Amino acid sequence: MSATTFQIPTDAGDLPGLLWLPENLEEPVPGLVVLQEIFGLSDYLQQRCADLAALGYAVLAPQLFARLEPPLVGVEDWEDAESWLGEGMELTAKLPWERAEADAIAAVGALRAHGTVDSERVGLMGFCYGGGLAVAAAASATQEQRPPSVVVSYYGSALPTLLDQAALVEVPSLHHFGTADTFIPMDQVEQIRTAVTASGTREQIRFALHEGAGHAFDNPHPALHHADAAEAAWHQTVGFLAETLPSRG
Numbered sequence: 069m070s071a072t073t074f075q076i077p078t079d080a081g082d083l084p085g086l087l088w089l090p091e092n093l094e095e096p097v098p099g100l101v102v103l104q105e106i107f108g109l110s111d112y113l114q115q116r117c118a119d120l121a122a123l124g125y126a127v128l129a130p131q132l133f134a135r136l137e138p139p140l141v142g143v144e145d146w147e148d149a150e151s152w153l154g155e156g157m158e159l160t161a162k163l164p165w166e167r168a169e170a171d172a173i174a175a176v177g178a179l180r181a182h183g184t185v186d187s188e189r190v191g192l193m194g195f196c197y198g199g200g201l202a203v204a205a206a207a208s209a210t211q212e213q214r215p216p217s218v219v220v221s222y223y224g225s226a227l228p229t230l231l232d233q234a235a236l237v238e239v240p241s242l243h244h245f246g247t248a249d250t251f252i253p254m255d256q257v258e259q260i261r262t263a264v265t266a267s268g269t270r271e272q273i274r275f276a277l278h279e280g281a282g283h284a285f286d287n288p289h290p291a292l293h294h295a296d297a298a299e300a301a302w303h304q305t306v307g308f309l310a311e312t313l314p315s316r317g
Contacts, residue, residue: 071118071129072086072087073085073086074086074128076175076178077174078171078174080135083131083134083171083174084130085128085131085175086114086129087129088117088121089127090121090316097126097184098125098186098189098190098315099127099186099189099190100120100179100192101172101190102117102127102128102129102193102194103130103172103192103193103194103195103201103205104142104195105156105195106157106225107145108142108159109141110143110145111142111145112288112289113195114129117129119302125315126179128175128178128182130171130172132163132168135163136159136162149289168201169204169205169208172192172204172205176190177214188217189217190216191218191219191220191312191313192216192220194222195286196222196225196283196284198224199221199223200224200226202216202220202221203221203241203264204233206219206237206241207236208233215239217240218239218242218312218313219237219240219241220244221242221243221244222301223244223245223246223249223285224243224260227252227256228260234264235264237264240273241272242274242276242304243264243273244276244286244304245257245260245277246277246281246285246294247280248281249282261275276300276301278294278296278300278301280294280297281297285298286301
């Protein structure tokens with residue numbers, strides 16, 4: 069399933085994104101905005117977007133690194149994992165957090181306005197950098213902007229510094245973490261759990277802990293991937309979306 073380029077209106081000019089639509093559209097479908105890892109819209113992230121579209125969702129992924137000079141889509145998957153990780157972290161440090169947050173909120177609004185999308189049912193999903201950004205955007209969206217319908221966060225790397233914002237998210241959310249994540253150790257995961265459950269019920273908030281998995285375990289790079297955790301997390305994500313943001317897929 070291929071994507072098309074989609075321009076996202078923002079207060080700082082249009083931001084390019086990639087849009088995937090389900091096949092054989094006959095009626096409006098729910099939508100998901102997918103927010104990138106530190107590596108941008110890599111082949112892996114684009115495949116995840118295509119997977120979601122195959123389930124019946126309209127999927128929009130903003131190209132957040134298009135704000136950088138020079139503009140980028142993603143960072144090449146290097147065999148030298150340490151250098152690859154370092155480059156990704158350097159790039160995200162160049163992108164102001166407030167700008168990325170505003171762009172994420174704008175992407176939700178743009179997807180809601182798309183003619184194929186049920187404007188009442190648009191969620192946010194993010195991985196690593198995008199996992200924290202999804203929670204922050206959901207917390208910061210004003211009444212006029214309308215918060216997303218649901219949030220799915222894979223090991224949101226910024227969440228330990230966003231506990232106050234995380235406590236403000238009132239929509240159903242699913243959070244994935246690995247128990248062997250050295251970047252977000254378990255004591256911080258428990259702080260995040262306390263924060264995100266502060267404003268909702270246990271039925272609305274799901275926490276999935278994946279035994280033995282490290283950070284970014286869904287990424288297929290050999291230095292990061294944990295096959296069992298990735299499979300289990302995807303199964304849980306699909307089930308959560310089917311319950312909270314059902315599609316025809």
